[in-house]
Amino acid sequence: MTIRARVTGAFLAAVLSTTAFNGAFAADDTIKVGILHSLSGTMAISETTLKDAMLMLIEEQNKKGGLLGKKLEAVVVDPASDWPLFAEKARELISVNKVSAVFGCWTSVSRKSVLPVFEELNSILFYPVQYEGEESQRNVFYTGAAPNQQAIPAVDYLMENEEVERWVLAGTDYVYPRTTNKILEAYLISKGVKPEDIMINYTPFGHSDWQTIVSDIKKFGSAGKKTAVVSTINGDANVPFYKELANQGIKAEDIPVVAFSVGEEELAGLDTGPLVGHLAAWNYFQSVDNPANAEFIKTWKAYTKNDKRVTNDPMEAHYIGFNMWLKAVEKAGTTDTDAVLDAMVGISVPNLSGGYSTMMPNHHITKPVLIGEIQADGQFETVWETPGLVVGDEWSDYLPDSKDLISDWRAPMSCGNFNVSTGKCGGKGS
Amino acid sequence: MHRIARTLLLAFLLVAAIAPGLRAEEPLRELIDALGQAKLSDMDEHIAALAKTGDPKVVPVLEALGEGNLYARKADGQVFLTKESGSTLSLTDPVSGESVGEAPKAALSKVKVNNGVRRAVRSALGSLTLLSPDRDARLKAAQSVLQSPNAEALGAIEDALAAEKDGEVRALLEQARATTLIISDRPVEEKRQAVRLLKENGGREALSILSAALNAADDSLKPDIEAAVASIEQSQALWAAGQNVWYGLSLGSVLLLAAIGLAITFGVMGIINMAHGEMVMLGAYTTFLVQEVIRDSLPGLFDWSLAIALPLAFLVTGTVGLAMERGVIRFLYGRPLETLLATWGISLILQQAVRTIFGPTNREVGNPSWMSGAFELGGLTVTWNRLWIILFALAVFAALLFLLKKTPMGLQMRAVTQNRRMASSMGIRTPWVDALTFALGSGIAGMAGVALSQIDNVSPNLGQGYIIDSFMVVVFGGVGNLWGTLVGAFSLGILNKFLEPYAGAVLGKILVLVLIILFIQKRPRGLFALKGRAVEA
Amino acid sequence: MITSFLVKSLDRTILIAAALLLALAVLVPALNLLTAPDHPLHVPTYLVSLFGKYLTYALLALALDLVWGFCGILSLGHAAFFALGGYAMGMYLMRQIGARGSYGNPLLPDFMVFLNWKELPWFWYGFDMFWFAALMVVVVPGLIAFVFGWFAFRSRVNGVYLSIITQAMTYALLLAFFRNDMGFGGNNGLTDFKDILGFNIQADGTRAALFAASALALALSLVVTSGIVRSKFGKVLVALRDAESRTRFLGYRVEHMKLFAFTVSAMMAGVAGALYVPQVGIINPGEFEPGNSIEVVIWTAVGGRGTLIGPIIGAILVNGGKSIFTAAFPEFWLFALGGLFVLVTLFLPKGVVGTAQQYLARRKAHRAAERQDGESDKEQGATAPEAMAAE
Incomplete structure (x- = not known):
């Protein structure tokens, strides 16, 4: 018993002392930025890079003199790909470390897990990954692509340039592919594609045996119509999928695969020789040729001390989000959440694809959409680009229940799900 | 002026x-x-x-x-x-x-x-090189005109066909001629012959061409094409069953490779080795390192990279296994459940160590040329890498069986695991035999990692994906029995692949798990249960 | 009879621990709600919900200890019962959202609306009522454990075979709940809860109440499990743990006893899950992950298997460590955690509490021996974990 009490006591003391320790730091003359990306577990593979990118951006900003005359200080925690732990760590960042904004999350479920925390404690989250849409929250800024900024232009490209008539929608069984495929299915049918020309297939996370599915795709593609695969297959499962494609001899010239979750980082783990010509739709490619991007790549390689490190779209999203936040804080003159939230809408900063991105009232940003083909060196070559910028559409027009909803967080409306047909703000308040 | x-x-x-x-x-x-x-x-x-x-x-x-x-x-x-x-x-x-x-x-x-553009280049190059003096170039050209038929190239194909002597190229050209003919404006009778030829040759490409031609075809030709399509589809369906068995064997071989090391450390020694997956991962990373060195300094050796990586992976993971056994596990004999905790801890440490050293992202491990691509065997598509992995898995199994049954080392291992005290009094140095057995199991896991690096991600999470399946295979087959592991792996693989087309990948896997649970009720000690007193110990 | 049960169950250690938990249940919420934020004794809400979470983990570990520590069933699927209880609670909380979801649909949760579900699946009926959900929290895990155990124990599946099939069970459930077609929200799970029993789930008062409820549930479970293991039935459980065949030959229906313990334990795990979900605000299939079940085993082992206090200490220690390390050394905490597991198995084979008890017992025995030679054997024989050494 005495030992038990002692152990508990020691432990409580430890917790309280870290709290006190952190509290002491908060009084210091820095502005704290929280970084909430998994550094271990299944998502570490994607998220660790974003943590490094954020640390680099913060370091660069400090070299330029920080923000509001103070230095920025990064607070890194590891939510370990464990969704409830995301909520716990978010709470810790906001209420214990007193961060001014948090950059983080990758999977939709991690975002969903932290949303109530940001709402309750009134802080700011920048979410850098393409996602399924159907959400707009006051405390969150979505710097990744909504489905209309990635999926729909990609399908348009295939329809126009490759004359695709038959579609395989293959995805991992979770909410992003499900929603994206629902939207795409509705979109394709609205374009006159027959339902029997659409094949939808879902696989579990980390699926590694693709033999049957790839051969099904081959079979589906031998009906005499030009066929393409729209892949929303998630990170880890992509490598075995592409390896199987290459080995079964599916060439991009015959059945192109357009992916929404495969970027430079994923390709770094692959021999891309046999994959040349398969496509990806993003808002940024490392190969985009302009001075800002060249500078960014140079800094990144120097920061990671690795000449082979690649950049990717979510990194660019953090770059945009971080610069927007800096600008908004400067405009507001304070890091106070409400003031920054007000200042954010309308902020415009250069993106890395050679233009400007603007924060819209729905907390999504404007982006160009690029379609790239995989090259033998693991990079993408842009083969098509939207003529202008595309505004992120949070509530898809192709889903029956969300087409009447809009979001506008500016003063009079201040609503994330305003129903234009009833003229009421959906679930706001109570 | x-x-x-x-x-x-x-x-x-x-x-x-x-x-x-x-x-x-x-x-x-x-x-x-x-x-x-x-x-x-x-x-x-x-x-x-x-x-x-x-x-x-x-x-x-x-x-x-x-x-x-x-x-x-x-x-x-x-x-x-x-x-x-x-x-x-x-x-x-x-x-x-x-x-x-x-x-x-x-x-x-x-x-x-x-x-x-690449399609246009392919078809242009095809007709340009049809008459090349080089046989391989002609073969390639014939393939490309077959893959992207273009009505304008028909004349060139026929010229080439007239001049061609080589049998293989001729066969391809015949097919190419037939496919091109169907979309050209030649008379119906010639087209009918072409359809017949395609029907005889069969295959998925023919199916694709014929179904595409169906819409545009002359009314008098339609019944022929429809019949041809139906006949090809029928033979495809027959082959599909065979293809499923092949996929199942291939999946089974992957399961066997992943599980076979565990059949030693868990099956024979009784250690619930949660770090087994990490041994597989270390083997895969060894392959990566070998390839990295080869790419930098000896690019000519790339096709040998796997052969070089195999013994190295065995040594590396074997050494790690030896260190684990000497450092931790030897204190835990007789407490099997506690090995679970310690090895789980070790697996966390190994994962994080690899993540710290190599970074969290996937690493590129290339396929040597002899492991790339596929070939057709009747109606079956057989990919080279899968074929090699099946052969490799069987070879590892045979070697292990030989080692355990026919060598003095194997005799000692079996003696120690069956009756430690007796073995010890016969003069066997049991601690060393334990250490070597564990090192052997780990080393084999490392060799499996070399093979799995060819089809899967090489990332710190690699091992996690296989650990549960491996335990299922060993337990299903019967703990302590190598043949059980073999039969278990292949039957689970084939079962999974036969369920997948009907139930989908996810439901198929759930059904397999439920079947394992039910099976264990029926045979509580797995497929090949050990008999005798050793069981109760 | 109930009084005798209570009296028997309340040995001094358990009594003190339960009292301590009750005190916590009152004191922590009071310090959280009644003191000003800058008061030295103020407990921030952050810590309240953090410790509330630990308490539910402790309850889960206690449930596992009942079957593993006292009955010898190493379940590698206990997190599944925890998650099932959590889902039952999550479904109630989902139904409470009502028309306040993004789409304003009064009946269907958001994830069903945007995936074009037209009506509520049958298994969601009734979850709008708290009593029904509360019932399901114990019935669903209990029923699954009962059916599973009924087959497994009757077929005399034991040892690692049993462990592996419990793992297969949780893995199959994981895959099933990941499927969006199942109607449980797929990978995103259930989230965005608004209120529980009419109280705003984000309010400090609600959090404090949930903490108190967790502490109470843990105290109650402690008393109940203590009652079970100290009864005659509990003695037979320990007997069958140490020598199953002998116990069977003595005429006990071993499989019935195991089944009872397994089912009760699963129900406790379900309650833990139900208390966990409103405090963390999300339930998703990740909770079924086989790794989670292994972690529960580790908490129990760290604290001390076969002691009732051990699992509680273990769960709080390991999770507390995790909370601190993931913030203090985000890149290296896995080394610390992994190292902890290895060191504990090597140097504290009986866990923290087990080792402490052993030490105390030895000291006591030593003293007794000094006073009165020959009495020490009996003392040692009475300590429960001592029996484990035989394994």
Whole structure:
């Protein structure tokens, strides 16, 4: 018993002392930025890079003199790909470390897990990954692509340039592919594609045996119509999928695969020789040729001390989000959440694809959409680009229940799900 | 005035005099340079124009275009064939075929290609090289005209067919002729024959061509095509069952590889080795390192990389296993459940160590050429890497069986695991036998990692994906019995692949798990249960 | 009879621990709600919900200890019962959202609306009522454990075979709940809860109440499990743990006893899950992950298997460590955690509490021996974990 009490006591003391320790730091003359990306577990593979990118951006900003005359200080925690732990760590960042904004999350479920925390404690989250849409929250800024900024232009490209008539929608069984495929299915049918020309297939996370599915795709593609695969297959499962494609001899010239979750980082783990010509739709490619991007790549390689490190779209999203936040804080003159939230809408900063991105009232940003083909060196070559910028559409027009909803967080409306047909703000308040 | 007119006249005369020599070259150069300015959407026409010249110099140009090695000089728009050397490109003049020095990448811009361009290049190259003296080039050409049939190439194909002597190329050309014929404007009777030929040859490509042709076909031809499609589909369905068995065997071999090391450490020694998956991962990372060294210094050895990696992976993971056994596990004998906790801890440490050293992202492990691609066996598509993995898994199994049953080392291992005290009193150094057995199991896991690196991610999470399946296989087959592991792996693999087409990948896997649970109720000690007193101990 | 049960179950250690938990249940919420934020004794809400979470983990570990520590069933699927209880609670909380979801649909949760579900699946009926959900929290895990155990124990599946099939069970459930077609929200799970029993789930008061409820549930479970293991039935459980065949030959229906313990334990795990979900605000299939179940085993082992206090200490220690390390050394905390597991198995084979008890017992025995030679054997024989050494 005495030992038990002692152990508990020691432990409580430890917790309280870290709290006190952190509290002491908060009084210091820095502005704290929280970084909430998994550094271990299944998502570490994607998220660790974003943590490094954020640390680099913060370091660069400090070299330029920080923000509001103070230095920025990064607070890194590891939510370990464990969704409830995301909520716990978010709470810790906001209420214990007193961060001014948090950059983080990758999977939709991690975002969903932290949303109530940001709402309750009134802080700011920048979410850098393409996602399924159907959400707009006051405390969150979505710097990744909504489905209309990635999926729909990609399908348009295939329809126009490759004359695709038959579609395989293959995805991992979770909410992003499900929603994206629902939207795409509705979109394709609205374009006159027959339902029997659409094949939808879902696989579990980390699926590694693709033999049957790839051969099904081959079979589906031998009906005499030009066929393409729209892949929303998630990170880890992509490598075995592409390896199987290459080995079964599916060439991009015959059945192109357009992916929404495969970027430079994923390709770094692959021999891309046999994959040349398969496509990806993003808002940024490392190969985009302009001075800002060249500078960014140079800094990144120097920061990671690795000449082979690649950049990717979510990194660019953090770059945009971080610069927007800096600008908004400067405009507001304070890091106070409400003031920054007000200042954010309308902020415009250069993106890395050679233009400007603007924060819209729905907390999504404007982006160009690029379609790239995989090259033998693991990079993408842009083969098509939207003529202008595309505004992120949070509530898809192709889903029956969300087409009447809009979001506008500016003063009079201040609503994330305003129903234009009833003229009421959906679930706001109570 | 007068002077100017005279000069002009002179110039005109000069040009006219040189022109015949230039005429052959300049339009070609113009056509090639035009590629540098063309929009992606007009490329088809430019390629067709180039192909129409029939000039053999066009072939390397188109090849370079298809491979993305064609660059235009930014200064004057001239197009060159290039070869990458570091940050500069070495340039070759496309018309003269001579090297014209090097230029920095920034001074040139790449001629853009997309899938459409590559398709056009493929079909143009096909008809251009049909008459090449090189047999392999003709074979490739025949394949490409078969893959992208183009009605205009029909004449060229027929010419080539008339001249062709080689059997294999002929067969391909016959097929190519038939496919092209169907979409051409030839008489119906000839088309009917072509349909018959395609029907006899069968295969998925034929099915694709025939179904595409169906819509545009003449009414009198339609029944023939429909019949052909139906007959091909029927034979495909028959082959599909065989294909499923093959997929099942292939999945089974992966399970066998993943589980076989565990059959030693868990099955024979009784250690619930949660770090088993990490041994597989270390083996895969060894392969990565070997390939990295080869890429940097000895590119010629790349095809041997796996052969070099195998013994190295065995040594590396075997040593890690030895260290684990000596450092931790030997204190835990007789407490099997506690080995679970310790090895779980070790697995966390190993994962994080690899993540710290190699980074969290996937690492590239390439397929050697003998493990790439596929071949057709009747109606089956057999990929080389899967075939090798099945053979490798069986070889490892056989070697292990031999080691355990026929060597003194194996005898000692079995003696120690069956009755430690007795073995010890017979003079066997049981601690060393334990250590070596564990090292052996770990080493085999490492070799499995070399094979699995060919089909899966090489990332710190690699092992996690296999650990549960491995335990299922060993337990299903019967703990302590190698044959059980073999039969267990292959039956689970085939069962899974037969369920997948009906139930889908997810539900199929759930059903397999439920079946395992039910099976264990029926045979609580697995497929091949050990008998005797040892069981209760 | 109930009094005798209570009296028997309340040995001094358990009594003190339960009292301590009750005190916590009152004190922590009071310090959280009644003191000003800058008061030295103020407990921030952050810590309240953090410790509330630990308490539910402790309850889960206690449930596992009942079957593993006292009955010898190493379940590698206990997190599944925890998650099932959590889902039952999550479904109630989802139904409470009502028309306040993004789409304003009064009946269907958001994830069903945007995936074009037209009506509520049958298994969601009734979850709008708290009593029904509360019932399901114990019935669903209990029923699954009962059916599973009924087959497994009757077929005399034991040892690692049993462990592996419990793992197969949780893995199959994981895959099933990941499927969006199942109607449980797929990978995103259930989230965005608004209120529980009419109280705003984000309010400090609600959090404090949930903490108190967790502490109470843990105290109650402690008393109940203590009652079970100290009863005659509990003695037989320990007997069958140490020598199953002998116990069977003595005429006990071993499989019935195991089944009872397994089912009760699963129900406790379900309650833990139900208390966990409103405090963390999300339930998703990740909770079924086989790794989570292994972690529960580790908490129990760290604290001390076969002691009732051990699992509680273990769960709080390991999770507390995790909370601190993931913030203090985000890149290296796995080394610390992994190292902890290895060191504990090597140097504290009986866990923290087990080792402490052993030490105390030895000291006591030593003293007794000094006073009165020959009495020490009996003392040692009475300590429960001592029996484990035989394994």
